Amino acid sequence: MKLLVAALFALVLPAGALARDGRLLATGGASQVEGSAGGGIVPWAVLAGYGTRDQDGGTAFYTRVDTGDYALDAYGVAYTFRNRLELSLARQRFDLGELQRRLSLPWDSLEQDVFGAKLRLGGDLVYTAWPQVSLGVQHKRLRDGALPLAVGARDDRGTDVYLSASKLFLAGPGGRQLLLNGTLRSTRANQMGLLGHGGDRDGGRSLVFEGSAAVVLNPRWVVGVEYRQKPDNLGFAAEDAWKDAFVAWFPNKNLAVVAAWADLGSIATLDGQRGGYVSLQLSY
Secondary structure (H helix, E strand, C coil), X not given: CXXXXXXXXXXXXXXXXXXXXXXXCCCCCEECCCCCEECCCCECCCCCCCCCCCCEEEEEEEEEEECCCCEEEEEEEEEEECCXXXXXXXXXXXXXXXXXXXXXXXXXXXXXXXXXXXXXXXCCCCCXXXXXXXXXXXXXXXXXXXXXXXXXXXXXEEEEEEEEEEEEECCCHHHXXXXXXXXXXXXXXXXXXXXXXXXXXXXXXXXEEEEEEEEEEEXXXXXXXXXXXXXXCCCCCCCCXXXXXEEEEEEECCEEEEEEEEECCCECCECCCEEEEEEEEEEC
């Protein structure tokens, strides 16, 4: 995995010269925790980087979410070809924290790799009347599926398919720019795949909704909210929708910093999982 990240990151580096004068600041979004361009917890129809149809571009990111009981670290890279096809690669490490201590589990963390691809089908975030629409896939593989399989998951790997539509309204409420995004996802993933796929309660696919709304305060500062519906496949623990409120800073096209307060509901029998979210993204 580290060699793959290094190789893809090396591909991203030369794109700085290519994408420097590409799309408007912040229109590439941030890096979602599964590696795709978008918000923190929801993929958007935008593609990583700032390249136009004649340019390539890409990103590298690191994100940490900490609720006190649990912590999630995610990092990865994404590369976009000609503002048409985005390929991404992410590694997630979920620290079991309080659950491990309470149950004396032999595992202290869960890790998974996420391989993503997103194809822009049509439209443009800014320059067309219709929204930008993209079709994406995220293939997820746990590095050790013993714990998820033991608590009822049917598989330690699986693939999500999603369709996203994003539009930036230049004259939104109060004269501010307003970005709206809606995503429909077909998934069997439990807690984003960290607890496997399918379960004793429901082994099939669920169609879930994810949404984002963001207000551009000025070209460098964006505030917004996100919502991510989740399937509820495992009998031993309920799974709740995720929500967050975020502020993003884009000082230039090479750097983005996102801070958020996330409400992740109940995770693996521990209720009230809320905490801070910080993400750093480098774009080229």
